[in-house]
Amino acid sequence: MEDFVVAFLGPPGTFCHQAAHERFGSSTSYKSCSTIRAVFEAVASRTVNFGVVPQENSFFGSVIETYDAFRDEQPGFVLDEIILPVQHCLLAPQGVKPSDIRRIQSHEQAIGQCRTFLSQYFPSASLEKVSSTAAAAEAVLKHCDSAAICSRICTVVFDGLQVLFQNIQDHQNNRTRFYVLAPDATSQLPLPRPISSKGLIRILPTDSRRIAMALATLSLPVSRIDRRPDTKSLEPFQDVYFVEVEETDVGEVVQGIQRLQSTKVEAKLLGLW
Numbered sequence: 448m449e450d451f452v453v454a455f456l457g458p459p460g461t462f463c464h465q466a467a468h469e470r471f472g473s474s475t476s477y478k479s480c481s482t483i484r485a486v487f488e489a490v491a492s493r494t495v496n497f498g499v500v501p502q503e504n505s506f507f508g509s510v511i512e513t514y515d516a517f518r519d520e521q522p523g524f525v526l527d528e529i530i531l532p533v534q535h536c537l538l539a540p541q542g543v544k545p546s547d548i549r550r551i552q553s554h555e556q557a558i559g560q561c562r563t564f565l566s567q568y569f570p571s572a573s574l575e576k577v578s579s580t581a582a583a584a585e586a587v588l589k590h591c592d593s594a595a596i597c598s599r600i601c602t603v604v605f606d607g608l609q610v611l612f613q614n615i616q617d618h619q620n621n622r623t624r625f626y627v628l629a630p631d632a633t634s635q636l637p638l639p640r641p642i643s644s645k646g647l648i649r650i651l652p653t654d655s656r657r658i659a660m661a662l663a664t665l666s667l668p669v670s671r672i673d674r675r676p677d678t679k680s681l682e683p684f685q686d687v688y689f690v691e692v693e694e695t696d697v698g699e700v701v702q703g704i705q706r707l708q709s710t711k712v713e714a715k716l717l718g719l720w
């Protein structure tokens with residue numbers, strides 16, 4: 448098989464790393480990136496063939512950093528999705544007891560997914576957002592008053608950590624969906640995948656209130672909508688919309704985008720899978 452390099456949000460031990468492994472296996476080369484944006488940049492600059500980024504959690508919702516990166520001119524192209532069950536543990540350096548913990552670190556998504564546990568067991572601990580769950584695991588190694596919310600796998604990746612609590616997420620069927628990114632639509636995934644039935648379209652209505660009109664023009668089965676502020680607009684409260692469509696085919700998606708463009712609405716295809 449051809450040699451591929453896959454970028455993921457690192458360091459090793461993140462859920463993103465696990466999702467990438469699940470999709471691409473152990474004979475692929477991996478590149479750890481310190482932020483989600485760095486994964487997008489590695490894909491856009493073709494330093495890697497593919498990238499894996501978190502897109503949404505089933506209980507905490509959309510991953511904002513990912514949608515912010517999708518505002519870029521050429522953000523890459525989504526070729527597939529991976530859904531991973533996410534079980535969080537609270538890890539601390541060996542010898543540290545729960546009563547020693549004053550500070551808890553993790554990715555904001557993981558903190559958000561464990562709110563009930565945190566308010567019940569550590570109501571007065573300070574909560575610190577860091578770039579990923581495994582980055583938190585690595586950071587707490589140096590502190591005897593800190594713990595990290597992360598995967599149990601981090602006890603294998605980093606020496607000197609112990610599990611204080613397991614399965615601490617608020618919902619037992621917690622899942623996160625990841626996108627597989629490639630530099631452009633012509634890239635081919637190494638493994639076979641089903642014929643495309645989903646698409647991701649970025650829409651920039653001329654005025655935020657016209658999104659309903661734009662969706663009517665698109666006229667495709669919409670399964671989710673996200674929006675982020677349009678930072679290029681001088682007008683306040685102008686948004687960029689990210690619309691996922693499903694149960695459709697490539698031809699219908701392309702025609703929908705052309706219909707939008709003919710009404711002077713900016714629309715770009717960001718994925719087909």
Ligand SMILES: O=C(O)C(=O)C[C@]1(C(=O)O)C=C[C@@H](O)C=C1
Pocket residue numbers: 456460461462463464501503504510533554556557578579580581623
């Ligand atoms: O920090 C990690 O381990 C990640 O892979 C990121 C991420 C996310 O952004 O949602 C992925 C899965 C979990 O939902 C928590 C964090």
